[in-house]
Amino acid sequence: MPKGFHYGRTQTRHYTCEYFKISAISFKKLIDSPVGKYKINSEHLSKEHSNFNLITTERWKRVLIFRIKEKQIPVPLNIDKRSASNKLYLICPYCSQQRQHLYAVSNAYGCRKCLDLQYACQSERPAERLARRIRKLRREIWRNEDWLDTVNLFERCEWYPKPKWMRWEKFNRERDKITNLENRYWKLQEPFMKQYAKMGIEW
C-alpha cells in the first residue's frame, strides 16, 4: 500500500459513500473496443480521473491507464473465466485483486480494502447483504444451469426456466421469493443508479 493512503493514528474512519466509485460492469464494452483515448463522463470525477488511455499488454487484454498527479495508475480489466458467467472485474492497482468497484481518491483509484474504507452508508450495507442472499438463493435453484448469469443482478430471474428436478409449485414459490428480494434490492439501489445514469462513457 503506497504512502498517503494511511490516515495516521487519528483513526478517522472513511466510508465508501464519501468517494465516487467506478464499477467493472460499466466498462464491459471496453474489452472489445479499440485501444486509444477514452473518457468517463462524470461530473463527480476530476479531469485526471476521467481521462484514460486504453492499452493492451501481454498479460491483460485491456488496461485502463490513468495519469493522476504525475503518476500512472494502471487498472486492468479482467474476465474471470472461473465463473460461469465470465464476470468482468477491475484489478486494483495496489493489491492486484479483482474488484467490482474501485474508489476515486485524490491521487489514485483503489479498492475498499486498500483505501481502508468502511461500508457505512445506510442503504449500502443492507443492499450488499441482500445481493449476497439473492445470489445464494439463485445458485440453489439454478445450480445446473451454467449458462445463466445468476451472479448478475442486472438480470432478473423472473424469466429463468424451471429446473427439471423441481416441482412447479415449489419453483413458483421460491422464484417469487427471489423476485421480491430483487425488487427490494433495486429500491435500495435507486439513489446509486441515478448516480450511475449520470456517468456515461464516451466512446
Ligand SMILES: [Zn+2]
Ligand atoms: Zn486493493
